[in-house]
Amino acid sequence: MKLKSFVVPMHLLILLLIMLSGPTAFADSEAVIRGPLTCQIEYWSVGHLGERDDDGWLLAWKGNVSGDLRGELGYWFPESPPVPEGAYSDGTASL
Numbered sequence: 001m002k003l004k005s006f007v008v009p010m011h012l013l014i015l016l017l018i019m020l021s022g023p024t025a026f027a028d029s030e031a032v033i034r035g036p037l038t039c040q041i042e043y044w045s046v047g048h049l050g051e052r053d054d055d056g057w058l059l060a061w062k063g064n065v066s067g068d069l070r071g072e073l074g075y076w077f078p079e080s081p082p083v084p085e086g087a088y089s090d091g092t093a094s095l
Helices: 002-020
Strands: 039-045 058-067 071-077
Touching: none
Parallel strands: none
Antiparallel strands: 039 058, 058 071
């Protein structure tokens, strides 16, 4: 009976120590970025290529993302968007 009364508090103490140690996270050794993330997106219209996914959505815009975030993105539409008349080049946008 004495052994049983010793084992239960010992298990509870071990569980308490594990919980108090806090979560452990394993991450890369690279520096953590503080502050706002910045990126640049370069995109172009590709709706005229007629590329569609399995659900029939048309790939209308494709882009490359560089900076703190990197990758590719695409804008898919359920049907072809109307094409505006005229040509545009060398534009800028800002917030």
